[in-house]
Amino acid sequence: MRTHTGEKPHQCSKCDKAFPKNSDLIKYMRTHSGEEPYQCSQCDKAFSNNSDLIKHMRTNTGEKPYYCSQCDKAFSLKTTLITHQRTHTLERNHTNAANVTRLSHITVIL
Structure with missing residues (x-):
């Protein structure tokens, strides 16, 4: 309490x-x-x-008891796993940002 x-x-x-x-x-x-x-x-x-x-x-x-659910890499520390998992999130965010940029460019051309 x-x-x-x-x-x-x-x-x-x-x-x-x-x-x-x-x-x-x-x-x-x-x-x-x-x-x-x-x-x-x-x-x-x-x-x-x-x-x-x-x-x-x-x-x-x-x-290495901590496994990444997205790529099966293993880590000895939970904090290292958490840091690693951010790379997947950043990759997705970067890809989404690139797609938005491409779509914006296509829209301008049209």
Whole structure:
């Protein structure tokens, strides 16, 4: 419910940042402490949160769980997929703009 009300009762003791959930504050506090409790089992890299470790592990395993529904390309990060999907939208918009330009030109000739 705090998401909807904007209430952020969990205040960082080091700065002015505040959070709706205590778990978010705990994660954030690692930016001040430099704590990196999530260790990669394949290399010496460590991370302050588990989601960053999971993303990193995909580079080691080659796992690409995010697929483009238009061209079947696969991506390890959802953000990369979203960026890629925009290329399809831009291609369509560019094609539509080119067709409109051609139609306008044909209309002028007629």
